[in-house]
Each structure stands twice: as C-alpha cells, then as structure tokens.
Amino acid sequence: DSGVTQTPKHLITATGQRVTLRCSPRSGDLSVYWYQQSLDQGLQFLIHYYNGEERAKGNILERFSAQQFPDLHSELNLSSLELGDSALYFCASSAGRSSGNTIYFGEGSWLTVV
Amino acid sequence: QKEVEQDPGPLSVPEGAIVSLNCTYSNSAFQYFMWYRQYSRKGPELLMYTYSSGNKEDGRFTAQVDKSSKYISLFIRDSQPSDSATYLCAMGDQTGANNLFFGTGTRLTVIP
Numbered sequence A: 001d002s003g004v005t006q007t008p009k010h011l012i013t014a015t016g017q018r019v020t021l022r023c024s025p026r027s028g029d030l031s032v033y034w035y036q037q038s039l040d041q042g043l044q045f046l047i048h049y050y051n052g053e054e055r056a057k058g059n060i061l062e063r064f065s066a067q068q069f070p071d072l073h074s075e076l077n078l079s080s081l082e083l084g085d086s087a088l089y090f091c092a093s094s095a096g097r098s099s100g101n102t103i104y105f106g107e108g109s110w111l112t113v114v
Numbered sequence B: 001q002k003e004v005e006q007d008p009g010p011l012s013v014p015e016g017a018i019v020s021l022n023c024t025y026s027n028s029a030f031q032y033f034m035w036y037r038q039y040s041r042k043g044p045e046l047l048m049y050t051y052s053s054g055n056k057e058d059g060r061f062t063a064q065v066d067k068s069s070k071y072i073s074l075f076i077r078d079s080q081p082s083d084s085a086t087y088l089c090a091m092g093d094q095t096g097a098n099n100l101f102f103g104t105g106t107r108l109t110v111i112p
Helices: none
Strands: A005-007 A010-013 A019-024 A031-038 A042-050 A053-057 A064-068 A074-078 A087-094 A109-113 B004-006 B011-014 B019-025 B032-038 B045-051 B054-058 B061-066 B071-076 B085-092 B106-111
Touching (some): A005 A087, A019 A109, A042 A064, B004 B085, B032 B061, B045 B061
Parallel strands (some): A010 A109
Antiparallel strands (some): A019 A074, A031 A042, B085 B106
C-alpha cells in the first residue's frame, strides 16, 4: 500500500458527461501528480500541483482540469467526455516539489466512457 | 524522438532465469532514474531509485545507470513467477521539470 488513495476505483459514464476523480496523497506529501495510462499511449503526465499551486502541465486536454485543496487532496475534472478518454487515471504524490523526490502511485481510477 | 525508449516486449523467461530490462534516453539532463513494477490494473510500485550513474542492488534486483551511453538497466536474478508484471523505467532532471518521463513498459512473464 503506497498510502495514496484514489476514488472511485471504477467509473462508467456516457460520452459528453463530466466526472471528478479524487486523490488523497500520502501523509505529509505536498506534491500531487496526475497521470493517464491507456493501452496505446503508456503513462502520460497530465499535471502537477505543489502545496495548492499548479507547478507543471503535461499533455492535459483543455476539457480536463485539476486542483489541489488546502487539505492537500486533489481532484481531476474531466468534462465533455469522449470514447478516447477511457483509460486508467493515476494520482501520485511526493514530499517535495521536484521530480527528484520519489513519487508514489495510487491504485488508479479506471474510467470507461461508453 | 521520444525522451525515453523502452522495448515493450513481451518477454518470457523460465523461473530462475536472469532477466535484463533496459531503457535508453535522449536528455542528458536526467539525473534521477527509477524502475517501477506494475501488476495488471494496479498502480506502479517503486522498485529502485538511483541518482546519477552507478549500480544499486536490492535483494534480487540490480539497477545500473550509464549516463555516458544514456542507458539504464534493471537485472532480476533468480526470477520468480511473482515477478511477472510490466516494468516501467522513469527518469527526471532537477533543473525545473516537475514530472517524470516514463518508458512504455516491458511486460515480463516468468514461467514456472
């Protein structure tokens, strides 16, 4: 158990809908990262928050947004969902603000768009 | 060219074999190198963490980094069926990038 908690574990929704994925980082970790993993693309970095502030953006679509709250949990909002958004979405956390710190992954949220 | 290249496999070996997994990369600024193990539909689990060049050993696992060749390896000795998983290499720099660059993963099956 990495200590990173993600909910929900599984989610099935229709195209055009909006969903919110939630992540609680390991106790004491200030950084939260979001990744998308699909079969053909591998693990893709989406966005990084450190202590409530956005630090870096990766391949995150405009239809997606994220935030980190004062209690350090984070939410990833996915809107106007398309079939191609079906993937595993992972949250990871680390103690510091850079990738030099080891990051630990949650178990993921499996999103299926139908 | 991708930042990180990793042979996707799949790789099948008999139990007890030595397994060699490799990644190459193009960014000479990478300083941190990691190997993650991912079981099917589970989160990646950190196996090995190495800073800069050299070797690191942990039980049956050995990580090697050759920065001059931009090449990293993970060796698994006395492989077990429980080692069957996808292995992802990951790396990052300390000059401001806040994300890790991942390989696409190599799927390993250890046959009893």
